[in-house]
Amino acid sequence: MVKANSVALCLAASLSAASAQTFQRLGTCPDLGCVLPPDQQDFLPGQEFDIRFEIHAPKNGSEAFNNGVPDEKFTATIAKDGQKPKSIAEFFKHSEPALEKWTFSWFEDLFAEDANKPSVVNVASKAFRRVALYEPGEYTVTLKYYDGQTTKAHWTVRPLATKKKAKNVVFFIGDGMTTNMITAARLLGHKTVNGRYQSLLALDEFPVLGHQMSHSIDTFITDSANSASALYSGHKSSVNAMGVYVDSSPDTHDDPKVETIVELLYRVWGSAWGAVSTAFIADATPIALTGHTRRRSEYGVLIDQALHGVSNYSWTRTAGPDAYFGGGAEQFIPGSGSYQGKDYYAEFANEGYSVSWNKTALLAAPNDQKALGIFCRSNLPVWLDRNIYTDNLATLENNPSGAKGPATDLPGQKDMTLKAIEILNKRGGDKGFFLMSEAASIDKQMHTLDYERALGDLLELDDTVRATIKKLEDLGILEETLIVVTADHGHGFDVFGSADTKYLRAQEDDRSKRSAVGVYERSGLSQYTQPKEGVQYGTGANFPLNWDPRYAIAAGLGANPDHREDYGLGHKPRVPAAVGANGEVYVENTDRPGGFVVNGTLPTDEAQGVHSLTDVPIFARGPCQETFGGTYSNIDVFYKIASCLGLGHPHNKTVEHPGHPGDGHARYSYLPT
Amino acid sequence: MVKANSVALCLAASLSAASAQTFQRLGTCPDLGCVLPPDQQDFLPGQEFDIRFEIHAPKNGSEAFNNGVPDEKFTATIAKDGQKPKSIAEFFKHSEPALEKWTFSWFEDLFAEDANKPSVVNVASKAFRRVALYEPGEYTVTLKYYDGQTTKAHWTVRPLATKKKAKNVVFFIGDGMTTNMITAARLLGHKTVNGRYQSLLALDEFPVLGHQMSHSIDTFITDSANSASALYSGHKSSVNAMGVYVDSSPDTHDDPKVETIVELLYRVWGSAWGAVSTAFIADATPIALTGHTRRRSEYGVLIDQALHGVSNYSWTRTAGPDAYFGGGAEQFIPGSGSYQGKDYYAEFANEGYSVSWNKTALLAAPNDQKALGIFCRSNLPVWLDRNIYTDNLATLENNPSGAKGPATDLPGQKDMTLKAIEILNKRGGDKGFFLMSEAASIDKQMHTLDYERALGDLLELDDTVRATIKKLEDLGILEETLIVVTADHGHGFDVFGSADTKYLRAQEDDRSKRSAVGVYERSGLSQYTQPKEGVQYGTGANFPLNWDPRYAIAAGLGANPDHREDYGLGHKPRVPAAVGANGEVYVENTDRPGGFVVNGTLPTDEAQGVHSLTDVPIFARGPCQETFGGTYSNIDVFYKIASCLGLGHPHNKTVEHPGHPGDGHARYSYLPT
Structure with missing residues (x-):
């Protein structure tokens, strides 16, 4: 934030030690006035998002201010560089939202936590829903409050990208995968003679290599929710959040949202999309394609969002994934794990999905129909247990149907990915497709220090990448498909x-x-x-x-x-x-x-073990591969892919989707005149 | 090695468990007949090297053979693909070398070591000195011994590269530097606002990024000697070795040599060259530019080799570095640390060098004269102690003159590098130059878990890279200079x-x-x-x-x-x-x-702490930058640089160097007819 007067400056200086580290009042808001999205955020032209303003009045603690009474008469404007500021409502042709009020508390440091002495903050707030900026350039949002204090947020709308350069994108995420792990996996799976590898990883043969920085918006170590969200939306967020900027309100579903790659792709081009994961499918990396919440653990409602979209606000719909394969039957079997106790196998089937519970059914599923495949409860057993220590499988209680006993006839990442490509290619047709395929247990097994199991799943990812290239070639679509392989964060x-x-x-x-x-x-x-x-x-x-x-x-x-x-x-x-x-x-x-x-x-x-700081590698081949070299932020991965897919338009571009009423809802946008 | 008959096959199978891991009879030789350089080695056309054959006869242990009597009547041939084999002597027009014999012992595993039960091996050997292959293509060396056993080595001579594409090369090595450390250094030195860095590392702005694999020829973890040697010569070697393939003989200076980048560059083009290090200058990374030994700790003689070249065999000379800056006065002050107790300040001065002991003298040294700068005993104090905790400096006994007391007025990597560039640019003139500049204490401080000191030296490296780009621009030579920044290995x-x-x-x-x-x-x-x-x-x-x-x-x-x-x-x-x-x-x-x-x-x-496995990053800008993307072996770094410098010629190319008699010595080469 740029501080515009000396009061704010002094305040910020006195706060920085307490509010920026370990515990934070609100990570994106060192001042008492908060703009969400905050300072220095980027947007794709036409990408839809919400805006929230918050005024904080700490009642006690090192920041106590105004007797805990927040300014309810705050005002906010937006101006494109060189133009006159307009009120937010006027600029976006949005009605003035209702004032919201709430209270939250936080600890300033570990000593305060030990003593159970929270700092309490009263808040006044307004939210503007579903707006967009269409003109590339620089914008400044100015929030005025407390009779002279100011918080500014500078926003950048990236260049237009109206032309599709890649018809399809296959986006692989090795969860938690670092260069160190890739090196170790190569050592296990490939032989050297006198220092020369006799064969190489599929990743080693990618022509373009980059590094991306994985940190969160407000912490230097990320989790998989907000790093996935950065990759999918071009907006960094906070730990446990996806598809939103985190606000301080008690409702975990009212935080200001941003549109994701699959929401954009479906809205702009009507393309097909899918997700494959070796985790439970409601886990952060797959679910962040459609999820909008600051609490990743709300698995049930996130599965509903994947199928039906956001229900509490007007928002872009995707009509649900065309291929959706992974574990996590808990959110589909009717009961405590599913949204409102409903049977989500039935919910998906009612929307026209084939439903598979094992590899045989998966492979037999029709390619012209939407497909759900949930193969077990919890995460898929790892490659090493599915292929080497297979006796471990029989001891599991993970049957996806909800019946007792183990899941049998399990597919791996390769089976799921190749089938998803067949379906997406068929269903996407001329409109192309986007597939995200995650090797989730690289991360999960690093967490438990189970290095061989982690590296086994990394080798499975590499084997899947190799097989994907061949499958795309067999389908005659390799040259029109961008393949990107990266990670969301590291482990040391x-x-x-x-x-x-x-x-x-x-x-x-x-x-x-x-x-x-x-x-x-x-x-x-x-x-x-x-x-x-x-x-x-x-x-x-x-x-x-x-x-x-x-x-x-x-x-x-190290951890x-x-x-x-x-x-x-x-x-x-x-x-x-x-x-x-x-x-x-x-x-x-x-x-x-x-x-x-x-x-x-x-x-x-x-x-x-826990996640680590390191930049993670990114490998690219296909259309736009040349844009992926060098070092950049994880949000740039979104802008590179979105540009390659032609998703940045100078006006509202929404293709007709019969039967998806969500797309007809109100949308407030600044349209250049 | 390719095994040509069933005896060798069985033998190899029975040996592999014992000889390939932890303890090794000779890492590059799983058979009892050894070819050095071994199977699957690459060569630059015209790069000079030695060949050694060894026949092993284990007297006892799991490999006991032929009562410990080695076959002295072994024969060896070489054939280019599609041509008839010739004897090594005939092919290279080399006289038949004398037979050598020796005995060595090793432990087969930790149990044998605990019990002090060594395995003893008798050896018969011949060495062919200073040969070269000029025609690109595939070659097969065949060693026959023990009446029917065969060891084959396939060698590849890389394509010709006769044209200089870069006039100059500045080659930075962050010793032990990984992507993880670069990320951490960025976090310490550069500020973020809402997830966006307000400034970046110089490295972050390099257009091309690659990964190189650092493993040794016979172990998966390398030290800095043989990894530097791989980067400088295109030949991997063993831990503690540089500029040679390790043989089993007791003499640490008779191992078969390979020509290095600066030897080649001086021989072929007569260019200037220099080395800068924050370590003692006889340490592995700087000294491997000219050193040929399997024991990196022979510091005194290695300094003599840098100045006078290899003395026990005819070998390429470099006439000594044009700029040579670092620590390590122990090898220059006459006494136990210097070669033959001689005064190496005087030795260098006698060859026309200016000699500097502090930063003031360094900066004042004439740019048209060869320059030696030795600023302390041992390693240079790290950036953090030179800039923050400066009181630590006064406690040191490291005066480079040999007098008591501390070194004062210390230069850093940036001072040394910029001065070296001035001198090399002046002295190289139209012939250009090669400079290696090492940030040594990233590694040294990681060894002692002193993370801030390591990261301080990484930031100093980055600052040096930034200043180097500016210096090259000021000198008008930026566009004709290839800048490469990489590491030799990692730490976890x-x-x-x-x-x-x-x-x-x-x-x-x-x-x-x-x-x-x-x-x-x-x-x-x-x-x-x-x-x-x-x-x-x-x-x-x-x-x-x-x-x-x-x-x-x-x-x-982790370690x-x-x-x-x-x-x-x-x-x-x-x-x-x-x-x-x-x-x-x-x-x-x-x-x-x-x-x-x-x-x-x-x-x-x-x-x-110890070194780790991970691939390390490589950043490139300037002529040939496009060849540095993707993932490859550390030896490829040499071939990329050597090709860019036009060092691969189809015939013996040796410029006239008056006063360097070493270059007139016998050279045995296969010249295509």
């Missing part, structure tokens, strides 16, 4: 040597066990690419020949819970730390019993 | 949150202290970019405004010695672990006394 994982697991197990004390680690000249060569005597996995090229060699990779994260380490592969998915009765986390004694104890670096209520 | 560092250092210090037990770490929504914003009350460092833009904010980055490595962590900045350079009398490493109690103990993941004789 790296490999630092090898470990002689036989020697480690033979040592009796923790310090001696650590002698099993070989670094530098003792790291040796990957033994994962050496055939395992008497064993053939049948998993084909590009996967390890031995998943549990005597000499395993020695790897770790750990207490855990025991043996650097080997656990037969069962890993649970590194146990949560005690009081929420305190300790070493899980059944995990890696022959290993040595490593105490954690995280708070003792964190049972898993 | 990442940031995973923020830590409230005030809260951490106030807690009394280890587990409570960990509650000071804020992850995700509690990570907050960088406080390094907020002004520190009452303090101005005067370090200019692109550096932190506060180096020790209350909310510090919470960061770590740690035992240490204590408080996530804050230590006033003194960090020593995380103490080495006990028996070589056992424990927590250093004077380090971070208010922190909590983290036990290590490394062997208990490792007092520091």
Whole structure:
């Protein structure tokens, strides 16, 4: 925010230490007047969004002001550079919204939290719904309040992009995937001779490489909700939020929204779209394509939004995904996990979807019909359990129908992605398609320090990318399809040597066990690419020949819970730390019993590893690939894709969608005259 | 190696488990017959190299063979694809070398080492010195031994590159620098507003980004010697080696050599060259430009090689660097650290060098004269101590003259690099120049878990890159200069949150202290970019405004010695672990006394962190920049630069260098007829 007078300046200076770190009053609002979207946000021309203004009056704490009475007579204007400011209502031809009021509280630091001394803030607010800016250029929003205080927000509308350069986009997300993990996966799946790889990852053969910065709008470490949202909408948000800027109101569904790539694509071109994930399908990365909430854990309503759109406000509809494959039956089986207890298999079927509960049904589903495939409860079992330790599958209670017993006949990311492409190509026709395909358990298994399972799913992603290129070629659409592979954030994982697991197990004390680690000249060569005597996995090229060699990779994260380490592969998915009765986390004694104890670096209520700061890689091939080189923000990924798809128009462009009344609702936009 | 008969095949299968991991008989030689350079090596046309053959006869252990008697009657041939094999001597017009014999021993695994049961190997060998291949294409070397066993090595000579596309190359190496560290350095030195950086790193603005794989020829974790050597020569080697393939002989200076970029550049074009490092100048990264040894710790002789070239064999000379700036006075002050106890300041002066011991002298050195600048003993103090905690400097005994007391008036990487460019531009003239400039202490400070000091030196590197672009522009040579910035390997560092250092210090037990770490929504914003009350460092833009904010980055490595962590900045350079009398490493109690103990993941004789696996980034701008996108091996960096410099010729191209008799020595080459 640009501060326009000295009162605001002093205030901001005194606040910055308290409000910008660890705990925040409202991350995007260091002043007492808040503009959402805040300062320095970008927009695609014609991208629809909501605006909210908030005036904060802290009742107590370091920021106490005006006896806790917020200014209800605040005013706001907007001006394009070089033009005269107009009131928001006049500019967007929007009626003046009703005043809203609420109270929230927060802790200023850990000492305040320990003492349970919250700071209480009273708020006055107005929201302008569903507006858009069509003219590229710079805009300034000015909020005036408290008789002379000012908060300004500078907004940039990016250049027009009216021409489609790619007919289709396949957008792969390796959740939590870093360059470090890609290097490690290559080491496991591909053999070297005298320092030369005999085969490479599909990713290694992409012509263009970039780095994108994953941080949130108000924190330097992101979660998967708001990073996905940045990739899909061009707007960064806060942890746990998607498709909205986070406001301070109690309602988690009234936060100011932004239009996403699939909403835009369906509105502007009427294209087909789909999502594939190895997570539960209501998980942040797939659901952020259509979700608008600041609380990602509201899974049921988010599935309803994917099918029916936002219900509490007029908003862009997508008519639902054309292909929607993953886990997460909890939100479909009628009951406590589904929205309003309804049967979402039936809800989707009523909208014309085929419904598949296993791989056989998936492969047999008609390509000209919308398709839902939910293959288990919770996340899909990982590649390693589906292909190597298959006996783990039978122990699960994850049947997608809701019946007792395990899910069987499970598809993997490759099966789901290739089928989705067939359907989307058929249904998109001349209008093309957008598919997001997520390798979710790279992240999930890094959280539990289960490195081999994470890398197995990374190799599955790479195998899927390879198969996708071939499928697009077979369909004759490779050259008109942009393929982008990236991640949403990192984990601080790296490999630092090898470990002689036989020697480690033979040592009796923790310090001696650590002698099993070989670094530098003792790291040796990957033994994962050496055939395992008497064993053939049948998993084909590009996967390890031995998943549990005597000499395993020695790897770790900087961010750990207490855990025991043996650097080997656990037969069962890993649970590194146990949560005690009081929420305190300790070493899980059944995990890696022959290993040595490593105490954690995280708070003792964190049972898993956490995300990290690092820029993540982005690989591109196809139309517009040349725009993906170099280093940039995650929001730029949206603008690059949206430009390539021709989604930035100088006027409201909404194709006719018979039977989707949502698109006829009121829309308030600034149309250049 | 390709095995040509069943005996070799069986042998190899039985050996692979023992010889490929942790301990190795000879990493590039799984068979008993060894060809060096081994299978699947690449060469620049005309690049000079040595060949060695070894026949191994293990006396005992799992590979015992032929009663420990090596075959002395081995034969070797070479054939270009589609041509008839010729003996090595005939092909290269080389005299038949004398037979050499020696014995070495190794341990097959940690159990054997614990029991002190070495495996002993007798060896017969021949070496062919200073040959070259001029015709691009595929070659096969066949070694026959033990009456029917065969080892083949396939070699590739890369395409000709006779035309200079860049006049100059400035090659920056951030030692140990990863994408994760670049992201962290950006967070410390550059401010965000609502998720948008207000300024960026110089690296962020490079147009082309690639990833290079850093592994050694025989291990997946590299050190800085052989990774530098790969970048400079296009040949991977083994840990601790540079400019050679490692053989098994006792002499560390008879290993088969390969010609480096500066040897080639001086021989082919007579260009100027220089090296700048913040390490001691005999350290691996700078010295590998001219060093040929398998033992990087032979510092004295390596300095002599930099000035006088290899003395025990006929080999390419460079006439010494034109600019040579760094630390490491130990190898120049006459005494135990210098080669043959000689005064290397005098040796350099005798060859016409100006000699500088401080920044003032450096800046005043004439640009038309060769220049040596050695500014301290050991490594240069890091940027943070030179600019923030300057009182640390006075406590050092590092005067470069050999006198007692500290070095004063120290230059940084930027001063040294800009001066080197002035000298090289003057001295190179029309012939151009090559400069390597290393930010060495990114690596050195990561080894000691001193993250802020490492990131300070990364920001100094970035500042140097920015200043270099400007200097080249001022000199009118920016457009004819290729700038490449990369690393030689990684460390498994990442940031995973923020830590409230005030809260951490106030807690009394280890587990409570960990509650000071804020992850995700509690990570907050960088406080390094907020002004520190009452303090101005005067370090200019692109550096932190506060180096020790209350909310510090919470960061770590996966590979740690035992240490204590408080996530804050230590006033003194960090020593995380103490080495006990028996070589056992424990927590250093004077380090971070208010922190909590983290036990290590490394062997208990490792007092520091170690290198990691990750691919490292490479940034390029200038002529040939388009060749640096995507993912490739570190050796490809050499071929890209060498091709851009026009160093691949179809015949022996050696410019006349009066007064450098080394260039007139015998050279055995295969010249196409």
